[in-house]
Amino acid sequence: MNTVLETSGLTKxxxxxxxxxxxxxLLAGGKVTGLVGPNGAGKTTLLQIAVGLHRPTAGRIRVLxxxxxxxxxxxxxxxxxxxxxxxxxPGFTVAETLEIGRRLNPRWDHAYALAxxxxxxxxxxxxxxxxxxxxxxQVALTLALGKRPEVLLLDEPVANLDPVARLELLEELxxxxxxxxxxxxxxxxxxxxxxxxxxxxVILIDGRVRISGDADxxxxxxxxVSGPRRSGKDPADGEVIEVRxxxxxxxxxxxxxxxxSEDGTEVRPATLExxxxxxxxxxxxxxxx
Amino acid sequence: xxxxxxxxxxxxxxLTAFPYFTSVVVKVATIRFRLDQASGVPxxxxxxxxxxxxxxxxxxxxxxxLPTAREVVLDLAINPNTVxxxxxxxxxxxxxxxRPGAGTFVAxxxxxxxxxxxxxxxxxxxxxxxxxxxxxxxxxxxxxxxITLALNDAFSEKExxxx
Numbered sequence: 214m215n216t217v218l219e220t221s222g223l224t225k226x227x228x229x230x231x232x233x234x235x236x237x238x239l240l241a242g243g244k245v246t247g248l249v250g251p252n253g254a255g256k257t258t259l260l261q262i263a264v265g266l267h268r269p270t271a272g273r274i275r276v277l278x279x280x281x282x283x284x285x286x287x288x289x290x291x292x293x294x295x296x297x298x299x300x301x302x303p304g305f306t307v308a309e310t311l312e313i314g315r316r317l318n319p320r321w322d323h324a325y326a327l328a329x330x331x332x333x334x335x336x337x338x339x340x341x342x343x344x345x346x347x348x349x350x351q352v353a354l355t356l357a358l359g360k361r362p363e364v365l366l367l368d369e370p371v372a373n374l375d376p377v378a379r380l381e382l383l384e385e386l387x388x389x390x391x392x393x394x395x396x397x398x399x400x401x402x403x404x405x406x407x408x409x410x411x412x413x414x415v416i417l418i419d420g421r422v423r424i425s426g427d428a429d430x431x432x433x434x435x436x437x438v439s440g441p442r443r444s445g446k447d448p449a450d451g452e453v454i455e456v457r458x459x460x461x462x463x464x465x466x467x468x469x470x471x472x473x474s475e476d477g478t479e480v481r482p483a484t485l486e487x488x489x490x491x492x493x494x495x496x497x498x499x500x501x502x
Numbered sequence: 503x504x505x506x507x508x509x510x511x512x513x514x515x516x517l518t519a520f521p522y523f524t525s526v527v528v529k530v531a532t533i534r535f536r537l538d539q540a541s542g543v544p545x546x547x548x549x550x551x552x553x554x555x556x557x558x559x560x561x562x563x564x565x566x567x568l569p570t571a572r573e574v575v576l577d578l579a580i581n582p583n584t585v586x587x588x589x590x591x592x593x594x595x596x597x598x599x600x601r602p603g604a605g606t607f608v609a610x611x612x613x614x615x616x617x618x619x620x621x622x623x624x625x626x627x628x629x630x631x632x633x634x635x636x637x638x639x640x641x642x643x644x645x646x647x648x649i650t651l652a653l654n655d656a657f658s659e660k661e662x663x664x665x
Contacts, residue, residue, distance in 0.1 A: 245581050383579040391572045391582035405539050410581050429544035429587075473651055482542030 215242040217364055217396040218263060222272035224420075225258050232258040234420040235272065240398065240413065242364075245390060247411030247428070248400040249489055254417040256400040257297060260368050263398075264294045277364060290320050293357030293395075297368040299349055303342035307335050307352055311359065318360045326359035347378030354382065358389060365389075367399040371406055379403075383410055408432075408485040416489055418496045428485065435488045438471045439464040440478030455491040466491035533562060533569065537578050545580055549588035557597060557608060560615035568598060568606045 216239060223236040233255040240246050248256045261267050263276050265285035274281060279288045301310060307330060315321045330337065333351050341349060350370070357365060370386070371379045387410055390397060401407050407414060407428075414431055416424040424431070435454070442463045451469015458464075466483060473480045483491070533556050535549050543551075556562040568589065571582040589606045592598045597613070600606045635645050 244583070380579050384576055387575040387579055387581055388572065391575050408539060409537070409545070409579060412581055412583055429546060432542060432544045472654055473647075475651070479647075484540060484542045487542075 216240065216275075216278070217242040217244075218274075218276050218398065220259075220272065220274045223259070223262070223269055223274050224271040225255075225262060225267060226270045231420050233262075233269075233272075236417075236420060236422055238415065238422050238425060240396075240415075240425075242396045243394060244412045245387075245397040245399070245410055246413040246415060247407035248398065248415050248417060249402065249404060249407055250417035250423075251493055252402075255420040256417055257368055258420075259417070260294070260366050260398070260400060261296075263366055264289065264292060290318065290360060291363045292366060293360060293362035293364070294366045295353050295357045295368065295370060297372065299353040301341045301349060301353055301356075304340055306338050306340050307344075308337040310341060310352060310356065314356045314359045320360045322359060322361050325361070326355050329355045329358065345378075346373055347375065347381065350374060350378065350382055351385070354385065361393065362395055365395050365397045365399075367397065369401060370399055371401060371403055379406070386410070404486040404489055414485065414489075416492055418493065423492055423496065431488060432482065432485055434468055435483040435491075436467050436469075436471055436480050437464060437483045437487060438467055438478060438480050440474075441476055454488075455495040466495075535569070535574055535578060537580065546584045546588040546591065549574075549585065550591050553588070553592055554597060554613075557612050558616050562608050564608050564610045564612060566608045567604075568608070570605060 218238065218240040220236050220238045223233050223238075224231065225233040232253075236255065236259065238259075248259065250256055258267065262269055262274055263281055265281035265288065268282045276288055277291060281288055302313075305313070311323070311326050311330065314326060315323050327337075330352070333348070335344070335348055335351065341352065344352065354367075354370070357367075365386075367386075371382055374382060383406060386397070389395065399407075399411070411428050414424070414426065414428045415422060439462060442458060442461045450471060451467045453465050454468055455466040456463065466487065471478075471480045533553070535552055537545065538548060541548070553562065553568065562568075569577075571585040571589075574580065574585045575582050589598060589600065593600060593606075596609055596611065598606050599609050632645065635648070640648070
């Protein structure tokens, strides 16, 4: 298996806050991976460490087998990164922005970058500040794609985009995956989008990996069971992730399988959103009661 | 009964490509996949089910080409590997075959469309059963619940054997 990202015991401390605490992760190449988790779970920190923007406090990280902090130069020609706020110089035109990409990157496909920009009908002579948020997102993505990266790291790529711009960006991204097949690791809180485009899902909670697995497998192995409230242990077959009680009814998120029954118990497949939310809430409830 | 999930709009066009290859007629089939994000059914499985449905109802016929991964990606903004995963599953089950460089096609020995002679009597007996349920005072939800239970009993063994 070719590994795109590998961490063990990765820890990052900012003052008294632990952004990552002992994060162990192994991601295979050639896939689209979604990082999900509540705000402050460490998604952004993980991505930033992966491109050498921060030095880990402890632990180990390798991206394409390289140490991002020590071997950043070798690594960055092969990795595309778009930060959360899509930083672009507002005063530069689209053409100037691409020119910066050309001059700063030893591996840069200028014809490809220009063709992409033309494809979106982005005016080359307009300053970035006059573009819509969706257009800026496309320019930022083009800047990351211009070096034809082997790995694309995207921090909240669809944040602040309207629904049409969001779908366009995802279509574009998946088109790139279909053609060039880079590995993609993206963080997102839009779980419907993660479900749509990601083959692998990582749930980060409190700076640690709670779940890392195949998205289809995750969806297939979880069900929501709801029925009359029972006392004592539930007979369900599998690991109960989260239990919610109403007066007379119980709803379970179950890792495993269950059958509906005549007593009114219903079973339905859980969506990725329901699964992720279930895991997040269960963690929260484990804190003192 | 409820309308089956994954309805397809299907259009089949005959294109006579390269007329100088006298007898070559390329048949292009376009089915469009739909995505139901609230279903809890993995995306690749939705594509598998929709393709089977289209074959079963004759919207896709042997030799028809399925959309390429790129075509589906541009239509639905899903991961191309998901499309390939669906096609691999369909190939494993004998519904389609792939010709490298040419595409994925519906197999000649794919299960035949459901014959009217089979379909109609089953439908009629179902209608009679529903009339009985209605007469007994069952509302729509109760009917669905009962059918779900029966389906589960009938198919759970089969599915357990497959898994």
